[in-house]
């Protein structure tokens with residue numbers, strides 16, 4: 001049986017921090033906990049609007065991560081320069097729209113071929129492994145291979161957002177076929193986006209997928225799994241104060 005790896009996306013630790021402008025919760029601390037719990041890599045998306053992860057986080061994570069840093073980024077000169085300076089193990093090129101709540105689809109490698117190819121060449125020339133975040137679409141997979149990327153990350157958002165079982169099954173078939181096609185083109189395959197505790201198993205079962213990148217659902221689950229202790233710790237502190245401890 002082939003092993004499957006888990007990359008944990010910690011963007012939304014930073015979302016929570018930035019909501020109050022505090023120094024906590026700290027993505028560096030989150031990465032440490034995730035790694036100790038078995039994460040095989042840490043993923044962050046440095047968005048152009050810096051709505052969650054900021055440059056300082058990426059710099060500190062680069063110094064502290066013990067597994068691998070996967071830097072998700074738009075294909076812009078600004079981000080390419082940052083990646084060259086930070087030297088993540090992986091750079092995942094993603095599409096970005098300023099007004100979107102989260103990434104809405106895969107990168108259009110066909111429509112931006114020269115730009116993506118040049119970015120692959122530039123980053124891989126620096127020893128950074130490039131992954132292209134794309135839909136399970138034959139034309140995009142072919143273009144990704146032609147652009148020289150070593151990996152693709154198949155966008156599982158359409159599967160995650162399926163409105164019924166038939167739609168989910170249709171998306172699963174598309175993803176399975178995409179994985180097989182990508183492998184036949186010499187690409188290594190990761191997957192991610194919108195995966196959670198109730199929809200991950202059929203994707204994780206697909207042979208050939210090397211790693212799943214999962215963030216939002218894990219951070220959301222952590223809030224509830226940790227809530228009872230957090231409340232009890234606060235109450236204990238207050239009672240200690242009344243007892244003069």
Ligand SMILES: CC(=O)[C@@H](O)[C@H](O)COP(=O)(O)O
Nearest residue numbers: 011045072094102103133193
């Ligand atoms: C590329 C991808 O699927 C996710 O990493 C997503 O882009 C994360 O960004 P947000 O956390 O802002 O949704």
Ligand SMILES: NCC(=O)COP(=O)(O)O
Nearest residue numbers: 009192194213214215216
């Ligand atoms: N590339 C996908 C990712 O990093 C995590 O996406 P999500 O689980 O936060 O939707």
